[in-house]
Amino acid sequence: MELTLWTYEGPPHVGAMRIATSMEGVHYVLHAPQGDTYADLLFTMIERRDRRPPVTYTTFQARDLGGDTAQLVTRTIAEAVERFAPEALLVGESCTAELIQDQPGALASGMDLGGVPVVSLDLPAYSKKENWGAAETLYQLVRGLLKGQVPAPGSPKPDPSRWRDEGRRPRVNLLGPSLLGFRCRDDAREITALLADHGIDVTVVAPLGARPADLLRLPSADANVCLYPEVAGPVCSWLERSFGMPTVRTVPIGIGATAAFLRELHGVLAMELPAELVAGADGVCEAERRSRLPWYSRSVDSTYLTGKRVFIFGDATHAVAAARIASRELGFQVVGLGSYSREQAREVRAAAAELGLEALISDDYLAVEAAMAEAAPELVLGTQMERHSAKRLGLPCAVISSPLHVQDVPARYSPQMGWEGANVIFDTWVHPLMMGLEEHLIGMFRHDFEFVEGHRSHLAEAAPSGARSGAPPATSVDEPAAEPATTPGNGELRWTADGEAELSRIPFFVRSKVRRNTEAFARERGLVSIDGETLYEAKVHFSR
Amino acid sequence: MSATLTSSPHPGVPVLKESGQREVFCGLTSIVWLHRRMPDAFFLVVGSRTCAHLIQSAAGVMIFAEPRFGTAILGERDLAGLADANEELDRLVAKLLERRPEIRTLFLVGSCPSEVIKLDLAKAAERLQQQHAGRVRVLNYSGSGIETTFTQGEDGALLAMVPLMPPAGDPAQADQLLLVGTLADGVEERLITLFERLGIPTVRSLPPRRSTELPPVGAGTRVLLAQPFLSATARALVDRGAELIAAPYPIGVEGSRAWMAAAAHAFGIAPAQIAAVLDPLVERGRQAVAPHREVLAGKRLFLLPDSQLEIPLARFLSRECGMELVEVGTPYLDRRLMAEELALLPAGTQLSEGQHLDNQLERVRASRPDLVVCGLGLANPLEAEGIATKWSIELVFSPIHGCDQAGDLAELFARSLRRRAALTFA
Numbered sequence: 001m002e003l004t005l006w007t008y009e010g011p012p013h014v015g016a017m018r019i020a021t022s023m024e025g026v027h028y029v030l031h032a033p034q035g036d037t038y039a040d041l042l043f044t045m046i047e048r049r050d051r052r053p054p055v056t057y058t059t060f061q062a063r064d065l066g067g068d069t070a071q072l073v074t075r076t077i078a079e080a081v082e083r084f085a086p087e088a089l090l091v092g093e094s095c096t097a098e099l100i101q102d103q104p105g106a107l108a109s110g111m112d113l114g115g116v117p118v119v120s121l122d123l124p125a126y127s128k129k130e131n132w133g134a135a136e137t138l139y140q141l142v143r144g145l146l147k148g149q150v151p152a153p154g155s156p157k158p159d160p161s162r163w164r165d166e167g168r169r170p171r172v173n174l175l176g177p178s179l180l181g182f183r184c185r186d187d188a189r190e191i192t193a194l195l196a197d198h199g200i201d202v203t204v205v206a207p208l209g210a211r212p213a214d215l216l217r218l219p220s221a222d223a224n225v226c227l228y229p230e231v232a233g234p235v236c237s238w239l240e241r242s243f244g245m246p247t248v249r250t251v252p253i254g255i256g257a258t259a260a261f262l263r264e265l266h267g268v269l270a271m272e273l274p275a276e277l278v279a280g281a282d283g284v285c286e287a288e289r290r291s292r293l294p295w296y297s298r299s300v301d302s303t304y305l306t307g308k309r310v311f312i313f314g315d316a317t318h319a320v321a322a323a324r325i326a327s328r329e330l331g332f333q334v335v336g337l338g339s340y341s342r343e344q345a346r347e348v349r350a351a352a353a354e355l356g357l358e359a360l361i362s363d364d365y366l367a368v369e370a371a372m373a374e375a376a377p378e379l380v381l382g383t384q385m386e387r388h389s390a391k392r393l394g395l396p397c398a399v400i401s402s403p404l405h406v407q408d409v410p411a412r413y414s415p416q417m418g419w420e421g422a423n424v425i426f427d428t429w430v431h432p433l434m435m436g437l438e439e440h441l442i443g444m445f446r447h448d449f450e451f452v453e454g455h456r457s458h459l460a461e462a463a464p465s466g467a468r469s470g471a472p473p474a475t476s477v478d479e480p481a482a483e484p485a486t487t488p489g490n491g492e493l494r495w496t497a498d499g500e501a502e503l504s505r506i507p508f509f510v511r512s513k514v515r516r517n518t519e520a521f522a523r524e525r526g527l528v529s530i531d532g533e534t535l536y537e538a539k540v541h542f543s544r
Numbered sequence: 545m546s547a548t549l550t551s552s553p554h555p556g557v558p559v560l561k562e563s564g565q566r567e568v569f570c571g572l573t574s575i576v577w578l579h580r581r582m583p584d585a586f587f588l589v590v591g592s593r594t595c596a597h598l599i600q601s602a603a604g605v606m607i608f609a610e611p612r613f614g615t616a617i618l619g620e621r622d623l624a625g626l627a628d629a630n631e632e633l634d635r636l637v638a639k640l641l642e643r644r645p646e647i648r649t650l651f652l653v654g655s656c657p658s659e660v661i662k663l664d665l666a667k668a669a670e671r672l673q674q675q676h677a678g679r680v681r682v683l684n685y686s687g688s689g690i691e692t693t694f695t696q697g698e699d700g701a702l703l704a705m706v707p708l709m710p711p712a713g714d715p716a717q718a719d720q721l722l723l724v725g726t727l728a729d730g731v732e733e734r735l736i737t738l739f740e741r742l743g744i745p746t747v748r749s750l751p752p753r754r755s756t757e758l759p760p761v762g763a764g765t766r767v768l769l770a771q772p773f774l775s776a777t778a779r780a781l782v783d784r785g786a787e788l789i790a791a792p793y794p795i796g797v798e799g800s801r802a803w804m805a806a807a808a809h810a811f812g813i814a815p816a817q818i819a820a821v822l823d824p825l826v827e828r829g830r831q832a833v834a835p836h837r838e839v840l841a842g843k844r845l846f847l848l849p850d851s852q853l854e855i856p857l858a859r860f861l862s863r864e865c866g867m868e869l870v871e872v873g874t875p876y877l878d879r880r881l882m883a884e885e886l887a888l889l890p891a892g893t894q895l896s897e898g899q900h901l902d903n904q905l906e907r908v909r910a911s912r913p914d915l916v917v918c919g920l921g922l923a924n925p926l927e928a929e930g931i932a933t934k935w936s937i938e939l940v941f942s943p944i945h946g947c948d949q950a951g952d953l954a955e956l957f958a959r960s961l962r963r964r965a966a967l968t969f970a
Contacts, residue, residue, distance in 0.1 A: 001616045001617065001618060001622055001627070002617045003614060003616055003617075003636045003640060004593075004596050004614060004616075005611040005613075006600055006611070007596040007597055007615070010594070011592065011597060014594075014597065034570060034689040034690060035570025035689025035693075036594060037565075037566070037567045037568070037921055038569060038570075038598045038601060038921075039597075039601075040921030040922075041920045042601060044924045044925060045924070049925075051925050052925045058565070059564075059565050059566045059689075061566075062688075062690040062691050064690075065690065094594060095593065095656075096592070096656035096660055096689075099623070099657060099660045099661060100660065126618060129593065392610070
């Protein structure tokens, strides 16, 4: 048993629902108890879809358990196929149905369904989660549909540059965009447009908007672009193994990553690299001018962003991309990096190691909150869940990854990928921070009745509660980052009144870091009390 | 996936009983409002990741500094019997109470997985109660989808609290009116004021605002149900010696008046006194409903099953707002608790109990109602088909009870129609 206050991912059948609902012409029969239809709301409310998800639930109740639930399954399958006439049928179980073991997939395979392809999903609900379920469903669906087309082992691999001989533009599949993914709708559009600028066509975007018939055309592309490895990693690997299709694996989130993505793609397709993608002597390539982020970030207004301490958590793809943007493109200092995506843990660890950090691989919300408090960041880039912890710790926060809520499925064009995605990212991440002038003035004058500590007037909010008094929130117990008024909990170190006074003069968003550093410094020296002088000595010590 | 017709309170129109896919919430969803009613309680679901996902999808748009609910997620080790589920639960509860020492009542909430594997949470609650005696009370109820639908979760939670209610003492002083069912704070205060004005001095509520301040119960307690979905709780209170007042529910002017009058009558208050207090409210309530009646009158209404509030709502919308009822669906029909309501429904009303979703949606489409009351899984899809909807969950989260709220309640339904009329993109 595992205590969960918030879960980063839903159960795997929700991942399967994401695939079915992202596509057209696919229906999903889900053996599940009454109540599991709540998942429809994810699509009708969060994604604001105008249609019911193509999911039929058996919605068994306690009284059905005494009877023949297997018969309920076959009846539901027959009704769903007759009513919705799908081009392909997914059949699977939710966590409770997994316990009663009616084998709905096997039952469906034994039914006469008029030749509809049936994909039986085996999604272990007690060990796997949503993204795994989505990836497995997409993989099983593609495999099931394409198994007749797989060339014999040993047949020659298609040449990714065959487009040249065939006298056509090169074409690729965009794999991974799905509903409930982070900004997939606009990412797919942005990347399609980006590729068109480079003379590359898109054969199929899947699963988002694809039909089973489209999946049958996947092998006609020259390469696959794996936009979201969490969802499309396994299917890209399978297409590579079975059809010899190369996969472009750089995810184009951020300026550097978008340029690297285009270089990788041109290489895979044996296209000549356009001059604008070649880095000049200063390491700058012309293509980056297509986004405003580089200039905005270089402009003097952004100087105060230098070294801002940022804590990053999300799915592996977005977390790794964010770390690169934060450290290289915005000049932040990444003080924490982690992900709940165990399947991509290696990539996250590598990215963290590059930044001199140890990656946090966890799906335990409390562990993430503790790590966040420990790192004492000035900005949190995370998921909907990190907004809870950031609120508790009084930290600015922006959302970079699923899980998301309705405000992160905006009406406006809001990609994360490509050149425009970088523009969106600049605005979104800088917005929660205190504006430069305000930061200076609050550092100089602390006695204002309106612009008190922790106040960010551009967010039109009142001052954070407790900012005036410096007291910690009354309910918190293991409360690390806000300001305990007197002694730290360990009992050995004591702040003198003079030390406290000096500490209160440090701007609030770096104060917890200064407190930590000073205490570490004092401990190192074997001091038992910390006064104002200790604080300034520690400051010099850590600035060396 | 069958439909049967059973005898109806309205001769000639049998109740349509259907089975098939049901588009409803499970009882776990009750946590979403109960955690606000009793902020000193914590709701620990013992279930799967699906259960955790359900609650956070429903409540996760609110940002919590301190969550008041969580899930003990069963893992493969628990299912395989490799880990003693009871030891695991004890460990988790100890960890939770250490983090949240201010919790006074802990609800262990059963789910479909915990019911299917027959995890005895009632026993676990007893054991944990002993371990943490004096600090926290540990209770158990089931919110599983296989047993409970949406608001029935509250019935379970209140039922679990009934044994902890202290016995009412001396019958001479035990006279009290007990309002049962979650009410919005403002509504509760208003209703208590009115009962005092009628001459009923002691009015208490279940659930209370603090989980530790449970009202007493016994002979002399007269129970007035504020919500129609409390079958099990009502029975348990009667078993403790309380007397159940038969009344329609306090929805709309008429229902609220009859509801308060029934209580006053049970306390032997003179009809003249009742009329003196209530008639001005009725007058004012009707005035508040009037502008919305102009929007709603003559419009055809179809209610899908959700909360068991459907029948009182249909009664209000037809009798006081002039709507025509196409079909009134309810997830569960307790004929005894609904008797007063059914008597007020217009003759010939088509009732349905249970659901076969696709068939019901076909009836919706065929009848082209002017307004459909339905859950959020269906609302946007129906709107996209050009059918106006009112999402039903809001009715559980809004102050809708009492004469003074009748205008606001009518507004909730009129708003959907007024909005459709107001929007233009030409």
